[in-house]
């Protein structure tokens with residue numbers, strides 16, 4: 001691309017589209033060819049400070065007085081505008097992240113759905129009336145935190161943005177968003193649509209830039225009352241430390257090593273495509289990817305053989321080719337995934353099947369073939385650590401107790417699935433799995449908009465999605481009235 005063809009994007013601060021205070025900008029790279037195709041402002045502490053002040057001013061002004069029903073109407077219009085820009089946003093999301101167009105479209109559908117869902121919830125979050133002593137009335141009000149900070153990763157930029165920002169705005173917070181420097185173009189456009197839908201200046205602000213600059217400044221800012229972070233456990237620790245220094249709460253949505261437990265009595269034909277999709281979706285760059293398939297010994301060879309067949313038919317390509325998956329996000333991610341597979345092969349772990357790259361791909365793209373490894377030793381890092389790539393580890397188990405022990409044997413606890421036709425076992429296993437979501441005879445990476453989502457252990461804490469998110473995005477105020 002020539003310099004003239006590279007589109008420049010702006011931050012959103014106080015209702016205005018602005019460049020970084022420093023005047024600096026960053027290239028946005030196309031993961032299919034390694035070339036820049038857009039520029040974003042390289043925001044930093046000064047931009048974050050302006051955004052937080054604008055958000056506080058909005059709360060002190062029009063936005064703080066906006067009735068829930070009016071917030072709901074703005075969000076309904078916002079959802080409509082997203083759908084009116086559907087193809088443009090889906091293409092942008094796919095271009096930015098490299099994912100197939102079908103996946104980009106699914107992401108924008110879910111994005112609009114978050115705004116619809118929380119538009120419907122905005123005027124339905126009630127407080128409580130507490131019976132107390134004679135002569136008193138006590139109301140527990142649910143109130144917004146104030147200025148909320150939102151730090152977003154690059155794998156599902158639009159969806160991750162929507163699930164946290166829509167909940168925060170619905171209950172009347174003023175948001176400052178720091179999307180990922182690797183992929184944030186859809187979030188910029190969707191934020192502009194929020195202004196078009198009627199959000200007053202300052203109710204929503206977006207500061208783009210590097211994590212260690214803009215992200216760190218947002219997590220440390222004393223004007224922020226709550227932080228929602230989605231990303232890696234390492235950065236999550238830094239964000240939580242910064243939140244602790246300001247004595248504020250935070251939600252951490254971190255990684256995973258999610259297991260699919262397949263028992264001998266499962267409907268294997270039903271399980272097979274779901275097990276494959278759960279790891280291949282967005283080339284495994286999904287926090288809730290089903291990256292471990294744990295299979296009962298008696299059907300291990302049969303079922304893993306079917307997965308191997310399916311893996312050998314997988315194809316990797318550009319968004320326009322719309323194949324099974326696209327490239328990895330950046331060279332660091334690609335090298336990390338290649339490091340895992342090389343280490344597995346060096347340790348003699350059998351590579352059972354590989355997908356293939358489509359013909360004619362640009363060699364500078366961050367391509368990796370999907371890979372299925374079998375009989376992965378339980379203590380090998382391929383069985384325990386998050387790869388964040390299209391690599392599936394198959395491990396046999398022997399009976400229900402062993403299955404559960406194996407399922408719970410990582411530091412993570414985000415999502416899990418159990419495949420069995422035995423109803424008692426479905427419930428027993430679901431109860432004993434240490435994770436935030438359990439699927440029985442199905443698996444939804446991330447699950448539906450209505451379903452509370454979040455981790456246990458190193459996968460984080462707090463819940464997003466569904467009504468539970470609204471509790472996290474608010475706090476309570478107990479009003480005690482003595483009237484005699």
Ligand code: NAD
Nearest residue numbers: 152153154179180211212215216231232235253254255287
């Ligand atoms: P990351 O932690 O590197 O970055 C996430 C965000 O944090 C980005 O916006 C980044 O700019 C920002 N950031 C980086 N350094 C920072 C700092 N010092 N202070 C504040 N912010 C900083 O993660 P990533 O590479 O974008 O995403 C991959 C990781 O995210 C994986 O581990 C994945 O499992 C996890 N993830 C989790 C979920 C979930 O819901 N549980 C969803 C998506 C991704």
